[in-house]
Amino acid sequence: MKIYNTLSKQIEEFVPKEEGVVRMYTCGPTVYHFAHIGNLRSYIFEDILEKGLEMLGYKVLRAMNITDVGHLTSDADTGEDKMLKGARRENKTVYEIADFYTNAFFNDMEDLNIRKPVIVEKASDHISTYIKMIEKMIDDGYAYLSNGNVYFDVSKAKDYYRLLGKNQEDLMVGVRDTVEEDVFKKNPADFVLWFTLSKFQDQVMKWNSPWGVGYPGWHIECSGISYETLGEYLDIHCGGVDNIFPHHTNEIAQSEAYFGHKWCNYWCHGAHLNDQSGKMSKSSGEFLTVSLLKEKGYSPLDYRYFCLNSHYRNPLVFSYESLDIAKQAFTKLKSKVRALLKEGEIFEEHVLSYMNEFKDAFSNDINTSLMLTVLYDVLKDSTLNDATKYYLVEKMDAILSLNLTVFEDVSIPSSLEDKILKKIDERNIAKKNKDFLKADTIRDELLEMRVRLIDTREGTKYELI
Ligand code: AMP
Ligand code: ZN
DSSP, X not given: OEEEETTTTEEEEXXXXXXXXXXXXXXXXXXXXXXOXXXXXXXXXXXXHHHHHHXXXXXXXXXXXXXXXXXXXXXXXOSOBHHHHHHHHHTOOHHHHHHHHHHHHHHHHHHTTOOOOSEEEEGGGOHHHHHHHHHHHHHTTSEEEETTEEEEOGGGSTTTTTXXXXXXXXXXXXHTTTSOOOTTOSSTTOEEEEESSOSOTTOOOOBOOTTOSBEEOHHHHHHHHHHHHHOSOEEEEEEEGGXXXXXXXXXXXXXXXXXXXXXXXXEEEEOOEEBTTBSOOSSSSOOOOHHHHHHTTOOHHHHHHHHHTSOTTSOEEOOHHHHHHHHHHHHHHHHHHHTSOOOSOOOHHXXXXXXXXXXXHHHBTOOHHHHHHHHHHHHHOTTSOHHHHHHHHHHHHHHHOOOTTOOXXXXXXXXXXXXXXXXXXXXXXXXXXXXXXXXXXXXXXXXXTTEEEEEETTEEXXXXX
């Protein structure tokens, strides 16, 4: 398995620390609003990664957090508290907001056939772990208390900017004018581990700590939850590219300060889905959610198929036109699978060689569009019988998760069914009389009625398209 590692900026051979076992951590949603389909693009890529690793024979231990506290509207320590913003918007408590949007998130995941990680933990359930870690970081000189808050001192971290691949000067050029300076930090890049002196006096989620009543910063939750659930070493940590800095950079700084050794070997980031105006947003422009797509007549899996056609490291621009193209291709693909006969001998050697191709495509830095190409090659292969094709589709769909072998029961009014059967009889007679023109005309007439004829050894079948 080869995978691009943001840490080395190279495609590397993937070797987990423990043979056959992958410890994988994926940053979860901030549950102050619905996820937009951009967020969900990242979870689709992580889902394929998890299922693909299992296909290669690894046991995958995967954990994800639910951010219900500590995330401000800026990823740095400035701006409004996202959860409070959600609570005010809807006149609810932060707990109600967190519950509602956590459920909404898992409904979206289910709609998109994204498997829920076995370990899902709320940030607010692990406060004592963060306190334990912060205390040690203070004792060891990595963190300091200033004006009530606890900060991480980035000057103490080993090669703090290595995930980003830039230095502090490069960074400050772009942000100098926009960042609100916190005068209590030793270094402008220091970040908050624990807030006690909050500018949000109406903060509801708060806890006792050795530094006073307060709440954790956003970054410490992922270090704490991954430590508690997966231990001191991680193999893979994922998220969207916006997480590289500051979130993942800060996670590395904290975890390595606490453990005293390298923490995670592979960092994998999904490129963004953008809308045509640029960055996807929950507050301006059209708020693109799974429910909105459903309202507009798309299946969530049309969107999954749309995502799988592009490489996870390439930015993708969303438009309804391109979703329409994906939907059409996906519908056609499903009808091809539907037309396959399921019974028959399965040619094992073909299964093996096609599955090897499929695995190679995945192992080539999760090349999902190549995985789809292998699937199309199977369907096109005239040397394969239907049963082998169907079997391969089922096996590949265990990873792609497009419900390729799940068909809606389209009930046909009996009057239409009678008409179709009559036309099939007429066509059979025409073929018997070698009147192929008539036979083809009947086939085309039915196609216009969205009825496709499939000639099989057992006779002519039909499907609605
Ligand atoms: P959040 O709920 O803001 O914490 O984000 C949840 C996940 O979505 C994180 O992994 C982000 O990196 C990712 N993300 C945010 N915006 C986008 C986008 N436009 N396209 C793809 N992933 C995104
Ligand atoms: Zn995280």
